[in-house]
Amino acid sequence: MQLFYSPTSPYARKCRVVARERGLMADLTETACNPMEDPAELQARNPLGRVPALLLDDGMAIFDSPVIAEYLDGLGPVPALIPAAGSARFKVLVAAALAQGMTDSALLMTMEGRRPQAQQSPEAVARWRASILRGLERMTGHIEGLPGDLTLGHIACGCLLGYLDLRHGALEWRKGRDALAAWFEDFNARPAMRETDPN
Ligand SMILES: N[C@@H](CCC(=O)N[C@@H](CS)C(=O)NCC(=O)O)C(=O)O
Incomplete structure (x- = not known):
């Protein structure tokens, strides 16, 4: 592949x-x-x-x-990252969808920031930013509800937080979110995260 x-x-x-x-x-x-x-x-x-x-x-x-x-x-020898059925499956898929939507907002903010200033929409940026902030408020709860320590939900949330560090440091997402910051510090130390670190 x-x-x-x-x-x-x-x-x-x-x-x-x-x-x-x-x-x-x-x-x-x-x-x-x-x-x-x-x-x-x-x-x-x-x-x-x-x-x-x-x-x-x-x-x-x-x-x-x-x-x-x-x-x-669906490939490979180790346990699946997406449970096959039941509420465990949907907890994982919803956490991954939350991170995916927040990533969409963050990427739109990045792209908007690259347009000529006169063409940028502060209203659109404010909506994307607000959706990220609301998502951050709920993310710890979603992560705590996930089955086990490593699922697609964990990975999607970890990659979104890594992207906020890369492109949107001004959001200061760790501020007032000690539990989420502590979780990310551990998660971000995994070899798979280190090997794919864009910095
Ligand atoms: N929904 C897609 C989004 C992929 C996406 O937008 N990737 C960006 C890079 S972060 C891209 O390739 N952008 C190029 C473009 O939109 O032309 C996914 O989850 O894979």
Whole structure:
């Protein structure tokens, strides 16, 4: 399998962490690219032109990150990161969806900040920022409700927090959130997080 990624993409990082935690790296080649440069090899696999995109050995391409994560979770020897059924499954999927939505807001803020100032919308930025702050208030509760210590929910939340550190330090997400900060410090020390650290 071949994973197209960019080193700073939080969506791609989630899949790269899943692959490492699932013990799949012997079967996975990682190809770095910059989606903003419209690489033909990426667009041939994902017409949306976004990373991550996973190319299977039989030629099938899989995107986007939640689908790739689910595909990878079906492979490999170690216990699944997404429970098969029941409330445990949906706790994991909802925590992952929370992180995914917050990542969407954070990425939109990043992209907005790159536009000429006169074209930026302070109202839109305020809405994205507010959704991240509301998500942060609920994240610890979601993480504490997850089954076990390592699921897709943990990985998605960890990658989102890493992205806030990378691009949105001004949010100071740790302030007043000691429990979440302590959880992230531990999680961020995992080898899979260290190996995929964009800094
Ligand atoms: N919903 C997608 C989002 C992927 C995404 O937006 N990736 C960004 C990089 S962080 C990208 O490739 N952007 C290029 C573009 O939108 O043209 C996923 O979860 O995989």
